Amino acid sequence: MRLVATGLLILMAAIFIGARLLEPADPALAPALGFVRAFAEAAMVGGLADWFAVTALFRHPLGLPIPHTAIIPRNKDRIGDTLARFLRTHFLIPAVVARRMRRVDVAGAAVRFLTLPTLGDGRVRDGATRLAADLLEALDPASLGGMAREAIDTRLRRLDAAPLLGQALGAALAKDRHLPLIDGLLRWTSRALEANEHVIRQMVHERAGSILRWTGLDETLADKLIDGLLRLIDDVAADPGHPLRMRIDQGLADLAHDLEHDPAMGRRVARLRDELLDNPAMRAWIDGLWEQARAALLRAARDPGAAASGRLGAVLSQLGTALTADPRLQRALNRFARRTATGFAARYGDPLVRLVSDTIRSWDSQTVTRRVEDAVGRDLQYIRINGTLVGGLVGLALHGLSVWL
Structure with a gap:
């Protein structure tokens, strides 16, 4: 020109x-x-x-x-300062960003991306996965694993497990979901008793007096004891209203209440949690869990097509379908994006304009x-x-x- x-x-x-x-x-x-x-x-x-x-x-x-x-x-310095002030005054202010974001359909873009057979533009997908793979490979595995283990350990130690366990147990009791567990425990007890009859007989024989052993009454006593225990277990298993079963239900209900409301029980659960996390076997399991996750991420990043067509792709596609069918979820997603962008402008607007000004000055x-x-x-x-x-x-x-x- x-x-x-x-x-x-x-x-x-x-x-x-x-x-x-x-x-x-x-x-x-x-x-x-x-x-x-x-x-x-x-x-x-x-x-x-x-x-x-x-x-x-x-x-x-x-x-x-x-x-x-x-x-x-x-006048380059003055131009840079003026440009920075112009951006801050007319663009990077929460009201302007919020007004602009009202016209941006983030949820619609997410739906279009997730519901496409190839999960969006191949260049975007391949570039993102390649960047993720490069980052994972560039970071030191030992240091990264230590950071991951420390983060998991910190989150678990901050977890107040007792109320959660109490709520879960209370919900199971309310819907009788504990009954199969009790029935299984009774069946296991019956089989264990039958498999260890000789132990009971030996215990009765050793603790019986010499007269009982000489007359053979110790064998009769052992038979009666074993038969009584087996009959009791059968009665409890067959009768949902058996008093012993009621006592078990009441004990579980008391345990659920203590887990939720008893500080002493909460401290005992916390001590048990900390002892479990301090166990070397548990720490080794957490390390192995991170390594498995890292290896899976690297495999998915190196082969984004397979990841998109596999279980991850199916999950993302289902997410897109669910998002399409739920207008309330779309509005919530758009509202979240608008609030995030507005908060970003409010928090980082000044540093961004200083970056513009300082860059032009340099x-x-x-x-x-x-x-x-x-x-x-x-x-x-x-x-x-x-x-x-x-x-x-x-x-x-x-x-x-x-x-x-």
């Missing part, structure tokens, strides 16, 4: 010279050539004036230190000039072209007016 604008200026100069030379040589064409000369002369003036104005923005015209030229290089004058000229230079060359043509038309009109008068 600079070549076009300069070429047009040279063309006007050539036309002016040609008309000036031909005008006295051919009196018959002199009136017409006068209009041509006036157009070309005024076009040169307009083109040169606009060339000076455009050039003065970025540098000294012809290298001459003319006052009020090279405006951008001389650039040298040539860098600022080059980048601004690359951004708007093409349009500025149109100003030179328009100035040349408009100047020529003004000169033509003035010449016509002078001839008419």
Whole structure:
């Protein structure tokens, strides 16, 4: 565009010279050539004036230190500060961001991304997964594993497990979900008793007196004891209203209540939790859990197509379908995005504008000039072209007016 604008200026100069030379040589064409000369002369003036104005923005015209030229290089710091204030005042304020975010359908974009067969644009997916893989491989596995273990350990130690266990047990009791467990425990007790009859017989034999052993009554006593225990277990298993089963239910209900409301029980559960977390086997299991998760993430990142078409892809697709069918969830997602963007503007608006200002201040004058000229230079060359043509038309009109008068 600079070549076009300069070429047009040279063309006007050539036309002016040609008309000036031909005008006295051919009196018959002199009136017409006068209009041509006036157009070309005024076009040169307009083109040169606009060339000076455009050039003065970025540098000294012809290298001459003319006052009020090279405006951008001389004022780059002020331009950076003004641009930063403009961004902060008109863009990075919560009210503007919130108003803009009301027109942004984040939920709709998420639905379109999640419900596509390929989970969105392949370049976005591949780029994101490649970045995730590079980050995972670049970080030290030992340090990262230690950080993950420490984070998991901290969260678990902060967990007040007793009320959660009490609520879970209370919910199970309310819906009789504990009954299969009790029935299974009774069956296991019956099998264990039958498998260990010899232990009971040996215990009765050792603790019976010599008269009982001599008369063989210890064997009879052991048989009665084993039969009574087996019959008791069978009765409890067969009768939902058995008193012993009621006592078990009451004991579980008391345990659920203590877990939720008894501070002493809460402290005992906390001690048990800490002892479990301090166990080397548990710590090794947490380490292994992190390594398995890291390996799975790396496999998914290295093969995003397989991840998208596998279980993860199915889960994401189901999420997109659920989001499509739930307008309330869409509104909640959009509201969350709007609040997040507004909070980001409120919290980080000032650091962002300082970053803009400091970055422009750190650039040298040539860098600022080059980048601004690359951004708007093409349009500025149109100003030179328009100035040349408009100047020529003004000169033509003035010449016509002078001839008419």
